[in-house]
Amino acid sequence: MKYDNLILEKKEYAYLKRILDVSGYSESSEIQKSIIKLNEELKEARVLKEDEMPEDVVRFNSKVSIVSDQGWEKTIQVVIPSERNLQQNKISILTPMGAALFGYATGDPVVWDFPTGKQHLTITAVEQQENSKGIDVLL
16 A cells, blocks of 8 residues: 555545444445445544645545456546446445545555455556535535
């Protein structure tokens, strides 16, 4: 892992903790597992101010390019739950994929349990978008 721990911006960390707290009652066992694992990783996360955030870290609204050890490639955008849209490749932070990538950086290998089984991914690029969209009003 490039930065040794997950890296999160202070407001995004507070918002993420809040949505994880209220989302812990999902009926999906895969989402439950992802929420539990992400909560565990957050215990060791480095929380930084906006101006200290590295550009290559996956955040809310980041466009993330990934490659799987199975050979497929994909670019997705990690978003708050209300912004999810599979047709536009906008993946909620509460999905296994969103939870797996959040806080990691370009070049990081990511191993996560998905509904199809354990996947080995590598983040090949992170492009920052408007980060705080919808977050400031929710805090």
